[in-house]
Amino acid sequence: MVPEPVSASTHALMGVAPYVKPEEAWSLAPMIAGAPSYRLGRWIGSRFQYPRPRATPKITRSLPERPAAVMVHGPDGCVATLCLDFDTSKALKGVVDADATRVGRLLSACGVLFVEDFSPSGGRHVYIPLRDRMDAAEARELVEALALTATSLDPSPHQNITDGCIRVPGSVHKAGGHQTLVTPLSQAYDILRRRNPASALVELRAALAPELTRKRALKARAARSVASQRNGFLPQLSLTMASESPLRRVARTGLYDTARYKSPSEARMAVLNHFSACGWSLQHVENELTGQFPGLAALYGTPQRQARLLPYEWAKAQSFTSTQVLQKRDPHKQRKKTAPINNTSPTLTTGGAGKLSSAGVHQLVNDLENILYAVVDHRLRARGRQGLSLRLLIRGLLGYMRAKETDVLNVGCRTLAAAMGKHHVTIARLLPVLVAASDGILTKVADARHKTADVYLIQLPEQYQQLARELSWRKGKIHAIRPVFRALGDATALVYEAIERGRDAPTTADLVRATGVSRNACSAALAEMEALGMIQRQGHTWKTTTVNLRMLAARLGVMDDYLEQISRNRHERAAWHAYLDRFFTTQVQKADLFDPERDEYWLPPDDAAIWYAA
Known part of the structure; x- marks a missing residue:
């Protein structure tokens, strides 16, 4: 069932059943616990913990x-109930309530029954009873996948097989008060007695397929990193939430540094x-307030306050960022003049007939797409895995060509690498191979110099025009x-393209x-x-669905990878530019041309001195 929406106060939940005494709510503990035992909590230093007792x-x-x-896992390492802990230490209470409501809707859509309570601190607990006990690793994977959909969900009770525990309805809270049951007591008894069959969990796993795929990819990446360290190689770059900017973390969780704000x-x-910048x-x-950034909505407090202040504050943000952009511009930089100022000024060209129009x-x-599908793709297939990357690289260059509306491209390797989800060294290695294999379609016309990238000309060779x-x-x-x-791979991209752009629904x-x-x-x-x-399959053929690929990419964690790669490219590019600036002088002094006290001749070194020095 889906509980009714909640109000701003944890003590005034709308649609909640009449008050249930803590003693009565505690009677649900044996049906929730993975083992018939519990632990008492106490303060240890500055943290409230549930230490392992002797008895x-x-x-x-x-x-x-x-x-x-109560203990989440039993002596056999299995769980009888999936315990979801929405914690106010991970996000504001508004985010906690929104996450609990969204997860509740997801569970109900999959036919999963659950029991819910809330704590005096504003946290929420959701209990999913299982008809068949679930292995600890499988339960952990499922809860961690749910945590990817909810910022405030803490998966730690299922991450510790020996000490994972959770407070259940009726339990005393460390700050005073008790865990209050949201689900009516009789209904909670019925849910915990009937429990969820395996078929409901199959539907839940299908709904969480992107998150489960993301967790498996992260686990495999971590395993490869550990193996690289053991073999003496450099560890792989970690593409995790560490790449998230602090302000986006504030927008996601609503928690901010009180020393700064x-x-x-x-x-x-x-x-x-x-966001304005x-x-x-x-x-x-406004779209992301109910999507990936609920913390920003929680910072407004109430929907009424948000509706009143958001347009006004957004106007202020746009005014501030536009002012900052104007201040960063060089005031001494003059606009280029197209007319000569004297007889010695060079004549500036306007493009003329040699420059293609936008329609051209x-x-x-x-035309190049036709040649790509008819000729180039077939030639690149013989190159195996490298051929897959080359086929996607030439598609990327054609995409940049259409976006920039020019046949002369000077796109850097790091920019192409960020767009394709590859390393810039891989792009630098593939570009010369693509030039040789494109049969005149791609031609390098200028080498990279200083801060500019290599320049390439894309054209339709004469032998392909007919x-x-x-x-x-x-x-x-x-x-x-x-x-x-970026998460599914090159082969999957080509297969999806064939389905999407095929003239008829194709078979396998x-x-x-x-x-x-x-x-x-x-x-x-x-x-x-x-x-x-x-x-989706229709008979023996395949067709695309209306799924939003951008939202699916976000659920697969692609944005974390992309932000990490952009950040890494920015640092590397800044280091390279700083290195180039060492050799760039804006003004030459007279002393640099000639110093009368400095010898302008060079004496050859003594061969014996060189021999002894060696």
């Missing part, structure tokens, strides 16, 4: 006088200034690596022939995309 007390009908938490108003303005609009901000560039890209005119253009947009395929055999991907890799890609809801 573990058994759960009885009498309510313990001190804060008590004196009030929620200052924290809100800092976040809004950040990133080019967001008010509509984008788009027509050229359409073929391009005979082939009809395909509908849709060409993509390199869309964000979601058609996809193998069209993409050049092996049968096993194609079947694995189809199964993974079907599990994520990206495609």
Whole structure:
């Protein structure tokens, strides 16, 4: 069941059943616990903990006088109930309430029954009773996947198989008061007695397929990093939430540094200034208040206050960021003049007939797409795994060509690497190979110099012009690596493209022939995309669904990888520019040209001195 929405106070929940005495609520403890025992809590230093006692007390009908938490795992290492702890130490109470409501809706949509309570501190607990006991590792994976959908969800009770515990309804709270039952007592008894069958958990796992895929990828990455350290190699770069900017963390959790921001108003303005500087609009901000940044909404307190203050504060943020941009501009920098100021000034060209128009560039890209699908893709298939990367790289270059509306590109390797989800060294290694394999489509016309990248010309060779005119253009947009395929891989990207841009709904055999991907890799890609809801089977053919690929990419954790790569590129680029600035002087002094007290000749060194020095 889904509990009714809650009010701002934890002691005034709307739609909650009549007050249940703590002693009566405590009677649910044996049906929640993984083992028939509990632990008493006490302060140890500055933390309130539940230490392991010498003699573990058994759960009885009498309510313990001190804060008590039941064990989540049993002696066999299995759990009887999934315990979800929404903690106010991880996010503001508004975020906690929103997370609990959203997770409750997800559970109800999957047919999962649960019991809910709340604590005097504002935290929320959700208990999912299981008809069949679940292995600890499987339960941990499922709870951690749910934690990826809710900022305030603390998975730690399921991460410690020996000491994981949780306070249950009726238990005394460390700050005073008791855990208050939200679900009516009779209904809670019925749910805990009937419990959830395995079929409901299958639906829940299907709904959490992106998060489960993300957790497995992170676990595999961590294992590879540990193996690299053991073998003496450098560890792989960690692409985790550490790459998240502090202001986005404030927008996500609502928690801010009180030493830096004196009030929620200052924290809100800092976040809004950040979003304004990133080019967001008010509509984008309003959409994310109920999406990935509920902490910003919690900083307003109430929806009425948010509706009244958000437009006003957003206008202030836009005014502030526009002023900052104007102040950063060089006041001494003059606009370029197109007219000569005297007879010795060089004449500036205007492009003339040699420069393609916007429509001409788009027509050229359409023709190049035809040649790409008809000729280039087939040639690159023979290169194996490298061929997959080359095929996506040329798609990325055509995408930049269409976006910039020019056939001359000077896009750096790091920019291409961030767009494709690869390392910049890989892009630097692939570009010369692509130039040689493109048969004149891609040509390098200038080497990188100082802060500018290599310059490439993209053109339609003469031998392909007749073929391009005979082939009809395909509908849709060409993509390199869309964000979601940074997590799913190159082969999956090509298979999805074949389904999306195919003239007819293709079968699996058609996809193998069209993409050049092996049968096993194609079947694995189809199964993974079907599990994520990206495609669906209709008879023997495949079709794309209406799933939002950007939202799916966010659920797979792609944005964390992207932000980490952007941050790393920014630091490396700044270090390179600082190195170049060492050799750049803006003004030459007269003493630098000639110093009368300095010898302007050079004496050759003594050969014997060199021999002895060696």
